[in-house]
Amino acid sequence: xxxxxxxxxxxxxxxxxxxxxxxxxxxxxxxxxxxxxxxxxxxxxxxxxxxxxxxxxxxxxxxxxxxxxxxxxxxxxxxxxxxxxxxxxxxxxxxxxxxxxxxxxxxxxxxxxxxxxxxxxxxxxxxxxxxxxxxxxxxxxxxxxxxxxxxxxxxxxxxxxxxxxxxxxxxxxxxxxxxxxxxxxxxxxxxxxxxxxxxxxxxxxxxxxxxxxxxxxxxxxxxxxxxxxxxxxxxxxxxxxxxxxxxxxxxxxxxxxxxxxxxxxxxxxxxxxxxxxxxxxxxxxxxxxxxxxxxxxxxxxxxxxxxxxxxxxxxxxxxxxxxxxxxxxxxxxxxxxxxxxxxxxxxxxxxxxxxxxxxxxxxxxxxxxxxxxxxxxx
Amino acid sequence: xxxxxxxxxxxxxxxxxxxxxxxxxxxxxxxxxxxxxxxxxxxxxxxxxxxxxxxxxxxxxxxxxxxxxxxxxxxxxxxxxxxxxxxxxxxxxxxxxxxxxxxxxxxxxxxxxxxxxxxxxxxxxxxxxxxxxxxxxxx
Numbered sequence: 324x325x326x327x328x329x330x331x332x333x334x335x336x337x338x339x340x341x342x343x344x345x346x347x348x349x350x351x352x353x354x355x356x357x358x359x360x361x362x363x364x365x366x367x368x369x370x371x372x373x374x375x376x377x378x379x380x381x382x383x384x385x386x387x388x389x390x391x392x393x394x395x396x397x398x399x400x401x402x403x404x405x406x407x408x409x410x411x412x413x414x415x416x417x418x419x420x421x422x423x424x425x426x427x428x429x430x431x432x433x434x435x436x437x438x439x440x441x442x443x444x445x446x447x448x449x450x451x452x453x454x455x456x457x458x459x460x461x462x463x464x465x466x467x468x469x470x471x472x473x474x475x476x477x478x479x480x481x482x483x484x485x486x487x488x489x490x491x492x493x494x495x496x497x498x499x500x501x502x503x504x505x506x507x508x509x510x511x512x513x514x515x516x517x518x519x520x521x522x523x524x525x526x527x528x529x530x531x532x533x534x535x536x537x538x539x540x541x542x543x544x545x546x547x548x549x550x551x552x553x554x555x556x557x558x559x560x561x562x563x564x565x566x567x568x569x570x571x572x573x574x575x576x577x578x579x580x581x582x583x584x585x586x587x588x589x590x591x592x593x594x595x596x597x598x599x600x601x602x603x604x605x606x607x608x609x610x611x612x613x614x615x616x617x618x619x620x621x622x623x624x625x626x627x628x629x630x631x632x633x634x635x636x637x638x639x640x641x642x643x644x645x646x647x648x649x650x651x652x653x654x655x656x657x658x659x660x661x662x663x664x665x666x667x668x669x670x671x672x673x674x675x676x677x678x679x680x681x682x683x684x685x686x687x688x689x690x691x692x693x694x695x696x697x698x699x700x701x
Numbered sequence: 702x703x704x705x706x707x708x709x710x711x712x713x714x715x716x717x718x719x720x721x722x723x724x725x726x727x728x729x730x731x732x733x734x735x736x737x738x739x740x741x742x743x744x745x746x747x748x749x750x751x752x753x754x755x756x757x758x759x760x761x762x763x764x765x766x767x768x769x770x771x772x773x774x775x776x777x778x779x780x781x782x783x784x785x786x787x788x789x790x791x792x793x794x795x796x797x798x799x800x801x802x803x804x805x806x807x808x809x810x811x812x813x814x815x816x817x818x819x820x821x822x823x824x825x826x827x828x829x830x831x832x833x834x835x836x837x838x839x840x
Binding site: 358360399401440444446463465491495498530663700 | 748
């Protein structure tokens with residue numbers, strides 16, 4: 324409890340300091356080579372059952388029945404240094420509480436960017452996976468309508484970020500705008516047993532007035548080691564595809580997203596989301612949102628059913644086999660308190676069915692979460 | 702309370718009309734003669750860094766929320782909140798950043814005049830120098 328109070332205090336202190344700082348997205352000093360931008364989410368969530376919610380960070384967010392928690396809050400910042408008009412260096416990190424409620428810092432992005440001209444940019448370093456807007460901008464809640472990311476933390480086949488190079492090209496013709504992105508690198512996977520040997524990703528975004536659509540294709544090669552320490556494969560493949568779109572018509576806003584992932588180990592991993600919002604005015608936007616995710620796990624041959632204990636003596640988890648289905652249905656409202664601050668309310672019903680733990684039978688959960696969030700940029 | 706809002710609204714709108722309409726300007730040394738609404742939007746919303754003639758385009762703007770709101774509403778229909786959400790998406794993915802903000806009119810004029818690659822917007826009746834060329838007028 325003491326630790327929880329400290330966490331809350333640090334969050335509130337950080338919020339009050341940073342919200343009063345004259346820095347950020349719209350306060351760049353005209354002569355400075357340095358530029359700082361920041362964001363924050365103060366998330367107060369109540370769960371009426373034992374639930375796992377989609378996290379703003381890469382940490383899993385488990386809530387106990389009747390728990391009221393600030394644990395999904397997050398702060399982040401980006402520091403940019405411009406060497407000249409063409410070359411800039413970016414470092415971006417986030418601060419959040421881990422599962423033990425200790426404050427943790429994560430380096431999310433770190434890269435050098437070079438403007439090649441002709442609206443083509445090359446950059447090298449560490450990047451979030453540009454598979455879906457939710458995998459790239461998970462931590463920056465101000466950019467999305469909803470209270471939390473729609474894409475789970477492992478939405479890009481468990482890949483968290485990649486180290487490599489990216490090319491971003493813009494092309495415009497009249498009211499039509501295209502953005503092409505090529506990413507090549509080596510990804511960091513959330514599981515220690517997965518060693519990534521390389522990813523290739525290509526995405527295209529088309530934008531026209533109040534409409535945009537984005538697609539991404541990704542291929543990754545990986546090695547996989549069983550919990551028994553046996554190398555199961557040295558050349559596993561994952562194929563990922565995604566499609567996302569936003570359409571604003573009159574006062575309505577429709578968002579749709581779909582992704583499909585196939586690997587030898589998880590031959591089916593489909594995610595679908597849909598949201599309909601109504602902009603009552605410039606400040607208040609109520610919305611409905613639904614998310615569905617279906618995963619099927621195959622047990623690798625020789626992966627073992629009785630893994631040895633971890634170093635601390637706790638048994639290592641048995642590899643899952645079977646189906647895992649999750650559904651989220653939410654209703655909420657985004658209220659613009661100022662051009663840089665927003666307040667969100669969201670009530671969501673979360674249902675999960677898990678048949679992958681054969682020793683436990685079918686596990687089901689069905690609960691509700693209510694969140695109040697203060698989000699902003701500085 | 703209602704009366705206060707009406708008075709404030711009248712004052713704000715009168716101020717806008719008193720300043721004239723917003724025009725997009727470049728240095729008279731620039732090779733650009735005119736732009737359309739979409740070309741202006743593409744440059745100021747970081748969708749392109751080049752003018753239609755292939756020259757590098759550097760958008761700059763006055764650090765003044767009133768003229769900014771009017772300008773971006775005019776070229777994109779975005780409210781200040783929507784605009785901030787748009788910039789936040791670009792900034793935190795490293796795919797673009799807002800135009801450089803200039804603290805006062807004099808510095809803005811100097812930058813526009815001295816560098817033919819820069820492009821900015823000002824109220825039309827504030828152009829006192831023939832070294833600036835209007836390339837777009839809002840209808």
